[in-house]
Amino acid sequence: MDITLFPTKGNLILAKNTLRLSRQGYELLDKKRNVLIREMMELIEDAKRIQTNIDTIFSKAYKALQGANIMLGISNVEQIGFAIPLQRGIEIHFRSVMGVEIPIVSNNSEDTGFPYGFFRTASSLDMAYKEFANVKTLILELAMVENSVYRLATSINKTQKRANALKNIMIPRYEQITSNIQNALEEKEREEFSRLKVIKRNKK
Numbered sequence: 056m057d058i059t060l061f062p063t064k065g066n067l068i069l070a071k072n073t074l075r076l077s078r079q080g081y082e083l084l085d086k087k088r089n090v091l092i093r094e095m096m097e098l099i100e101d102a103k104r105i106q107t108n109i110d111t112i113f114s115k116a117y118k119a120l121q122g123a124n125i126m127l128g129i130s131n132v133e134q135i136g137f138a139i140p141l142q143r144g145i146e147i148h149f150r151s152v153m154g155v156e157i158p159i160v161s162n163n164s165e166d167t168g169f170p171y172g173f174f175r176t177a178s179s180l181d182m183a184y185k186e187f188a189n190v191k192t193l194i195l196e197l198a199m200v201e202n203s204v205y206r207l208a209t210s211i212n213k214t215q216k217r218a219n220a221l222k223n224i225m226i227p228r229y230e231q232i233t234s235n236i237q238n239a240l241e242e243k244e245r246e247e248f249s250r251l252k253v254i255k256r257n258k259k
Contacts, residue, residue: 062239070236074229077221084218087153088211094152095207098200105197109190116186122179132180138171139184142191155210160199162192 123132144164149156169184 062236062243064240067233067236067240070229070233074226074233077225077229081218081221081226084214084221088214088218090153091155091207091211091214095204095211098204098207102197102200102204105193105200109193109197112186112190112193116183116190119179119183119186123177123183126177126179135171135176135180145195152207153210155206157203157206158199160195162195 120132127135142164144162146161146163148159148161150159151157169181
């Protein structure tokens with residue numbers, strides 16, 4: 056039902072309440088959007104830093120692996136690689152940022168040192184193992200950050216759409232409705248006042 060068809064005080068109160076709630080909703084959504092954007096920008100900076108570290112450590116790791124392949128032979132290094140166990144102990148928790156679930160990845164696996172014996176190995180292989188272990192940790196951190204950025208960006212987009220709907224549709228609409236009802240009621244009051252004056256004058 057279009058309340059603009061009924062210029063009554065009840066509908067005026069209803070329109071004013073809706074307008075007030077729409078303005079409050081827009082302010083809250085705008086604050087939420089700003090908080091999410093600030094959080095996302097910080098994570099983007101973290102992602103850039105992590106990516107730079109990954110590139111640097113990857114270069115060191117591949118250089119050490121190349122040295123190990125030369126000294127031990129590719130087939131021997133491959134056989135030693137089979138002794139390295141699969142990664143376990145990774146847990147994912149979540150924290151909430153303005154209602155957005157942000158993942159927190161933790162690596163609870165115990166570092167028991169090198170998973171292979173030192174017989175027929177070289178220091179370059181040890182270096183490669185350590186550097187690739189560092190890369191693995193950074194990749195987990197980068198995955199966490201990038202997933203968080205994606206979730207925040209999705210929420211920012213939804214929040215922006217809702218805020219725009221309130222700002223550009225709901226608020227102007229109920230401002231117009233409130234104005235129309237107020238004008239109609241004022242016009243009725245003037246007509247009623249004029250009618251009463253005519254009745255009073257006729258009685259005299």
